[in-house]
Structure formats: structure tokens, C-alpha cells
Amino acid sequence: MSNLHGTDKIIRRKFYINGIVQGVGFRPFIYRIANENKLAGFVNNDSQGVIIEIEGLSDNIENFENLLESDLPTLAKIDFINIEDIKIKNDKNFIIKTSQADKTANTLISPDIATCDKCLKELFNPDDRRYQYPFINCTNCGPRYTIIDSIPYDRPFTSMKIFPMCETCSKEYNDPADRRFHAQPNACHDCGPKIYLHDGNSYTNSKNPIGDAIKKLKEG
Ligand SMILES: [Zn+2]
Ligand SMILES: [Zn+2]
Incomplete structure (x- = not known):
């Protein structure tokens, strides 16, 4: 990463966040605002909440922090945040890490969320591939609490683990621009x-x- 402004230096900052931050589109949100600000690093669910490490120009990190406050996904709620500056690691890009299971689970789980307007539109659109699919959901809606076997909240720890995603669903799940990016219960008729x-x-x-x-x- 090049240093664009002479006065601006590269730093790395670690965030430890607790609250309702799993299953509410939090990691996709972090991924988006990190990329918008050309930051490298990672976001990871752990059993206590979410850990973020970002590395980049200090101005961009400040922007990131502002967005973290102002653009938080509707269903997310931050109860606690701890921030510290750490040594830079020269990461090249920003990634969403796969969760590690941990026995000392202590994070808030979102309740199930009623079908959102966008999903309802698809549900009743005869041309949509999820037309009348009763288990339609996305990053902003669908089951959460009822499908979670253990936390961190990731598909392998939910009752969805026995339903491998089809190719089209996988594409949605892995596309940061898709509204089903990292939607753990993502599914379709197929x-x-x-x-x-x-x-x-x-x-x-x-x-x-x-x-x-x-x-x-x-x-009768
Ligand atoms: Zn939805
Ligand atoms: Zn599918």
C-alpha cells in the first residue's frame, strides 16, 4: 500500500466488539467499509463477539471508524468496543476469516427476523428463482436463533449444515456485492x-x- 500523503502514515488497529454482531450482516458490512477505505486486514467472529484488524492510512482508518458508527446495519447493536493500535503486518487485502469454535461462548444471538421487503418481492415474483420458496432469506432477514447449534454463528454451526448450497446460492453467498453475502441460511428450491x-x-x-x-x- 503506497503512502499517498506525506503526513499520513500506515497504522494497524485492532477492534474487539461485543453486542448483536453475529448473523446481522456485520462482517459483510465491515468488509465493505474496509474495502471502501482501502484497508487491509480481517474480520472474524469469535464466541465473544467480533474481532477486526485493519491496516492502512490513518485518515482512512478514521473514515472507517466514522462509518462503523454511522452506517451500522439496522439489526446490529454494539454494546462494547475496545480499540488498540498494534504492529503492522503488511497484509495485502481484507478478508472475512472463518470462525473458530470456542467453548466459552458468550455473545448475543440475534432473534429470527421477519422476511424483509426485498425478499417478499422475490417470493411473489413468478420470474424469480425463489418464487414461493417458503424458506427465503437474506443477510438482513430469516432465521437466526432457531437454527444455531453453537456459536460463533456460521453455517457449519447451524441446522443448515446438512443443506450444501447449490452453485447459484454459493455465488450469492461469496459475492460481497450480493445482498446474500454471508447469509448463513441462504437456500433455494434446488x-x-x-x-x-x-x-x-x-x-x-x-x-x-x-x-x-x-x-x-x-x-376436518
Ligand atoms: Zn431478506
Ligand atoms: Zn440454492
Whole structure:
């Protein structure tokens, strides 16, 4: 990273953040504002919260800190933040690290969040690949608490671990510009959980399980 201003020097700063910071689009948000400010380093969930290390021009780090306050994702909430300057490591880019499991889990978990407006639009759009997919979700909505087996909140620690994402879902999950970037419950008709109608003895091959269930209930 080149030093653009003579007075501006490269520093590295470590943030330790606790609060509602897992499962609410916090890491994708950090990834975005780090890249916007040309900062290298990483963000990582741990069982206590989130750890961020950023390295770059001190002006850019200041910008990052301002955005961290002003642009926080709607569902995120910072209860505690500890900041310290550490030795520079000459990282070349900014990455989201994969979480490490830890037995001393002590972080706040977001509740499940009702389907957001964008997902609702897709849900009722016949041209959308998730048309009428009952488990539609994104970085800003969907199940959280009910699917978490253990923290840190990452797909391998959720009940979604038995549903490997299809290629299209994986692309969304790995694309920082996508609104499903790192959405742990990301799924679709092809790869996610499905709904079946069970008649008490066995599964039926109903094409419209919810509609048929309603009909059967009405019939008594
Ligand atoms: Zn959504
Ligand atoms: Zn899929």
C-alpha cells in the first residue's frame, strides 16, 4: 500500500466488539467499509463477539471508524468496543476469516427476523428463482436463533449444515456485492429445506403442501 500523503502514515488497529454482531450482516458490512477505505486486514467472529484488524492510512482508518458508527446495519447493536493500535503486518487485502469454535461462548444471538421487503418481492415474483420458496432469506432477514447449534454463528454451526448450497446460492453467498453475502441460511428450491405434506402414515406427493394442508384442515 503506497503512502499517498506525506503526513499520513500506515497504522494497524485492532477492534474487539461485543453486542448483536453475529448473523446481522456485520462482517459483510465491515468488509465493505474496509474495502471502501482501502484497508487491509480481517474480520472474524469469535464466541465473544467480533474481532477486526485493519491496516492502512490513518485518515482512512478514521473514515472507517466514522462509518462503523454511522452506517451500522439496522439489526446490529454494539454494546462494547475496545480499540488498540498494534504492529503492522503488511497484509495485502481484507478478508472475512472463518470462525473458530470456542467453548466459552458468550455473545448475543440475534432473534429470527421477519422476511424483509426485498425478499417478499422475490417470493411473489413468478420470474424469480425463489418464487414461493417458503424458506427465503437474506443477510438482513430469516432465521437466526432457531437454527444455531453453537456459536460463533456460521453455517457449519447451524441446522443448515446438512443443506450444501447449490452453485447459484454459493455465488450469492461469496459475492460481497450480493445482498446474500454471508447469509448463513441462504437456500433455494434446488438446495434448501423443502416442505412435504404427511398424511399421518407417509409422505404424499402433493405439489402444493401448504394449500393442500389448508384444504384438509377445512375438510376436518
Ligand atoms: Zn431478506
Ligand atoms: Zn440454492
